Amino acid sequence: MNSVREPIAVIGTGYVGLVTAAGFAQLGREVFCVDIDAEKIGRLERGEIPIFEPGLAECVVSNRDRLRFSTELAPALEHARLLFVAVGTPPTYSGDADLSAVNAVVDAMPRSDRHALVMKSTVPVGTGAAIRRGFEQRGKGGFAYVSCPEFLKEGSALEDFFKPDRVVVGDQGDWAGDAVIELYAPLDAPLVRTDIASAEMIKLAANAFLATKISFINEIANVCEETGADVLEVARGMGLDQRIGKHFLKPGIGFGGSCFPKDVSALKQLAGNSGYHFQLLTAVIEVNELQKRRVISKLQKHLGSLVGKTVALLGLAFKANTDDMREASSLVLSARLQADGAKVRAYDPIAEAEARKLMGGVDFADDALGAVAGADAVVIVTEWPEFAELDWSVAAERMPDRLVIDGRNFVDPEAVRAAGFIYEGIGR
Numbered sequence: 001m002n003s004v005r006e007p008i009a010v011i012g013t014g015y016v017g018l019v020t021a022a023g024f025a026q027l028g029r030e031v032f033c034v035d036i037d038a039e040k041i042g043r044l045e046r047g048e049i050p051i052f053e054p055g056l057a058e059c060v061v062s063n064r065d066r067l068r069f070s071t072e073l074a075p076a077l078e079h080a081r082l083l084f085v086a087v088g089t090p091p092t093y094s095g096d097a098d099l100s101a102v103n104a105v106v107d108a109m110p111r112s113d114r115h116a117l118v119m120k121s122t123v124p125v126g127t128g129a130a131i132r133r134g135f136e137q138r139g140k141g142g143f144a145y146v147s148c149p150e151f152l153k154e155g156s157a158l159e160d161f162f163k164p165d166r167v168v169v170g171d172q173g174d175w176a177g178d179a180v181i182e183l184y185a186p187l188d189a190p191l192v193r194t195d196i197a198s199a200e201m202i203k204l205a206a207n208a209f210l211a212t213k214i215s216f217i218n219e220i221a222n223v224c225e226e227t228g229a230d231v232l233e234v235a236r237g238m239g240l241d242q243r244i245g246k247h248f249l250k251p252g253i254g255f256g257g258s259c260f261p262k263d264v265s266a267l268k269q270l271a272g273n274s275g276y277h278f279q280l281l282t283a284v285i286e287v288n289e290l291q292k293r294r295v296i297s298k299l300q301k302h303l304g305s306l307v308g309k310t311v312a313l314l315g316l317a318f319k320a321n322t323d324d325m326r327e328a329s330s331l332v333l334s335a336r337l338q339a340d341g342a343k344v345r346a347y348d349p350i351a352e353a354e355a356r357k358l359m360g361g362v363d364f365a366d367d368a369l370g371a372v373a374g375a376d377a378v379v380i381v382t383e384w385p386e387f388a389e390l391d392w393s394v395a396a397e398r399m400p401d402r403l404v405i406d407g408r409n410f411v412d413p414e415a416v417r418a419a420g421f422i423y424e425g426i427g428r
């Protein structure tokens, strides 16, 4: 297995799978990419990248000769021994992780003593053990299993692939774990080699901790609003303490995205299923839900009833530099605003196509100034760099009422106020 040329396979070519495939191709590996979505595979074969992720299109194109795309597993099984699994694990209604896609992949594995499943999908603790038990029961005990959770961030996913804070490998000390470690060796990242259950828990605990940090600073922000403190000053003063650290202390309109909400909920459910009530995470989730809705009360404070008012949402993606709309705060905002009788105008430089699939009744504009024209209020929802450059004096000319709620504390309050707006951020 030491050959640099030995191919690998990646099953599931979404945000994680495609980035992983492109990254390993860039490191010189031939990568067999498999997905059940024939349209996605067709686009990839034609050189079209189905998602927006900085640098990804260039990386896929420049490594095209090492990337094979198919809906068939057979070529991957023939050529590769390590089969990375990067299929989705969305939440079910109960908040548990939906493992149906993972199980479909597991069920499709043949009897083999030369392959290993390398789990990149985020799964509940115990999944690896259950999969291994299932393999044993079906006479597939020779199939090796490695947990290799993924920590990349959408928006900087490729950069995170090449410079991970750590690589976590959970295995049984067999050839497959050695092979995964060897594969990641060129990245020279700190390695945590551990048992499978601990690797699974590292991923869930890391995301739950980051989400807790966000909900914590959001609550501090809310108290700052009541007490006259400026949360940005508070966060700076806190973050310089090395025991705390400055990251994830940005107050805003709550976390969204495909990972934090579902992983926090999955860990809470996992704890509950094993008889432990994870109180802290219950609060983290509740604070996050309330935080999204605080924007509505801020609007009502200034505008009174929202019936018939037009609110412009600037940015829809759950964060900047991605087109991912999964669990975006904009979805809750748009629904709440419309339920309260407001009209919603929206603009996002990248995520509009995804947003259109998920948001009903919204009037989409071609640019930020188009969105604010005639609006009673503007809400900054996503911190797209172009909103920091917006000419607020031009925006003011187009708006009868001048109110900006900055859900990300992103634009310059002085510039906004100088243009005649009322400005309200979060926690300041």
Ligand SMILES: NC(=O)c1ccc[n+]([C@@H]2O[C@H](COP(=O)([O-])OP(=O)(O)OC[C@H]3O[C@@H](n4cnc5c(N)ncnc54)[C@H](O)[C@@H]3O)[C@@H](O)[C@H]2O)c1
Pocket: 011, 012, 013, 014, 015, 016, 017, 034, 035, 036, 037, 040, 086, 087, 088, 089, 101, 104, 105, 120, 121, 122, 123, 150, 151, 152, 153, 154, 258, 259
């Ligand atoms: N997106 C992130 O930022 C991120 C970061 C770390 C970990 N994760 C985890 O990685 C996993 C994948 O997340 P994602 O955001 O890349 O999901 P995604 O929805 O973007 O991609 C999943 C892909 O898997 C494909 N798929 C589903 N069932 C399949 C099957 N049986 N065989 C082959 N392909 C199949 C889908 O068609 C889709 O293309 C999840 O468990 C997620 O929690 C995601």
